[in-house]
Amino acid sequence: MKYQKTEVKLDNSLSFWKHFDKEERVLFYNPLNNELIIGAKRLKTFGQEENYNNYLYVFSSRTFFDSVKDQKWAEFGNETVAFEYYLVEKKGKQTLYYFEDLVEIENLKIKSNEHFYNISADDYEEWKELFANVYYEISSRKVNKVVISREVKIVCETLVNTESVLKNLLEKNQNSFIFAYFKNGKTFLGATPEILVQKEKDNIISYALAGTILRNDEDDELQKMMLLNDRKNRYEHQIVIDKIADVMKQYIRDVIIDEIKILTLKNLHHLQTRIYGKDNSTLSEWVTRLHPTPALGGNPAYKALEIIKKYEKHERGLYAAPIGIMDENGDGIFVAGIRSALICKNMVFAYTGGGIVDKSECEAEYIETNNKLKTIIESL
Numbered sequence: 001m002k003y004q005k006t007e008v009k010l011d012n013s014l015s016f017w018k019h020f021d022k023e024e025r026v027l028f029y030n031p032l033n034n035e036l037i038i039g040a041k042r043l044k045t046f047g048q049e050e051n052y053n054n055y056l057y058v059f060s061s062r063t064f065f066d067s068v069k070d071q072k073w074a075e076f077g078n079e080t081v082a083f084e085y086y087l088v089e090k091k092g093k094q095t096l097y098y099f100e101d102l103v104e105i106e107n108l109k110i111k112s113n114e115h116f117y118n119i120s121a122d123d124y125e126e127w128k129e130l131f132a133n134v135y136y137e138i139s140s141r142k143v144n145k146v147v148i149s150r151e152v153k154i155v156c157e158t159l160v161n162t163e164s165v166l167k168n169l170l171e172k173n174q175n176s177f178i179f180a181y182f183k184n185g186k187t188f189l190g191a192t193p194e195i196l197v198q199k200e201k202d203n204i205i206s207y208a209l210a211g212t213i214l215r216n217d218e219d220d221e222l223q224k225m226m227l228l229n230d231r232k233n234r235y236e237h238q239i240v241i242d243k244i245a246d247v248m249k250q251y252i253r254d255v256i257i258d259e260i261k262i263l264t265l266k267n268l269h270h271l272q273t274r275i276y277g278k279d280n281s282t283l284s285e286w287v288t289r290l291h292p293t294p295a296l297g298g299n300p301a302y303k304a305l306e307i308i309k310k311y312e313k314h315e316r317g318l319y320a321a322p323i324g325i326m327d328e329n330g331d332g333i334f335v336a337g338i339r340s341a342l343i344c345k346n347m348v349f350a351y352t353g354g355g356i357v358d359k360s361e362c363e364a365e366y367i368e369t370n371n372k373l374k375t376i377i378e379s380l
């Protein structure tokens with residue numbers, strides 16, 4: 001590793017994020033090991049086959065579809081980047097890594113400020129049309145699951161304070177991966193519960209995440225039982241398990257599928273199943289093999305993607321796309337960029353979706369997308 005390091009003591013690691021206000025930056029918080037990594041100032045862009053030796057971490061992102069036309073997503077995604085500076089916070093210890101020149105990071109006050117905003121979530125008619133079109137395709141048995149989504153525009157009265165949004169996301173979503181990517185004046189950020197694939201040496205671990213129920217303060221255990229026993233949710237979850245396992249079995253002889261569990265988030269419960277095995281391919285290869293799983297595309301994937309492209313009116317960009325961080329050995333993790341938003345000045349384009357199968361109901365699915373949207377709304 002070519003980086004030098006020094007211990008720092010900041011009241012909040014987001015001071016580092018704020019310090020590099022004008023520079024390209026990424027933030028990635030992993031709740032599995034409680035590690036927060038923030039990178040600032042692009043140092044190197046990697047070609048497809050290059051290895052990451054000598055670079056402490058690299059950040060990698062892909063767009064949901066291979067290409068994007070919408071200008072608001074311009075220059076986002078489909079690259080792997082190393083940064084000149086990293087701040088790593090783990091077990092209460094903050095370490096600043098620098099490639100050449102040490103920087104002094106001032107200890108700034110990071111405040112949660114409330115944004116006043118206007119939300120244009122009057123898109124139920126549009127959702128009804130989207131749902132009907134997709135439902136027709138499912139009824140004609142070309143596909144058995146399609147994940148559809150909404151783009152919800154939120155206009156704030158002031159410029160969005162991304163430190164405040166990130167502070168809120170970190171504080172409120174303890175079981176989620178918090179991510180942010182600032183580039184050319186825009187920030188894509190979110191708090192996702194969904195791991196696409198993880199690699200630790202030759203261990204390849206993926207998760208099926210699909211099936212949702214709202215939390216209920218009075219009887220949360222009952223909600224969990226209901227979700228575990230709900231046929232529609234089990235069915236859409238099983239489609240994801242089967243597909244991930246099928247892909248893994250093409251490369252791995254012994255693929256292990258754990259039992260289905262409940263993942264509890266701030267507002268929702270999801271069904272989650274871990275699927276894993278041993279293999280020596282790179283993490284990037286695994287991302288290509290697995291993305292998009294039927295948790296975010298549908299099944300069969302090529303048909304579902306065609307349907308999404310045809311009927312969704314917005315472009316997904318980095319929404320539901322693989323976003324990851326890898327260390328110099330190529331180990332790391334890719335998550336799916338859901339519960340997310342693209343922020344441009346005072347505008348927040350928030351994204352939310354849900355899986356549609358033959359037992360899905362239009363209004364219930366719409367309400368579910370509103371519940372998923374709370375992650376972003378509650379961070380403003």
Ligand SMILES: C=C(O[C@@H]1C=C(C(=O)O)C=C[C@H]1O)C(=O)O
Pocket residue numbers: 147149194209210211212270295296338339351352353354355356372
């Ligand atoms: C598509 C989203 O979430 C996905 C859809 C889910 C579902 O339909 O039950 C659950 C988790 C995610 O895989 C989203 O949050 O935008």
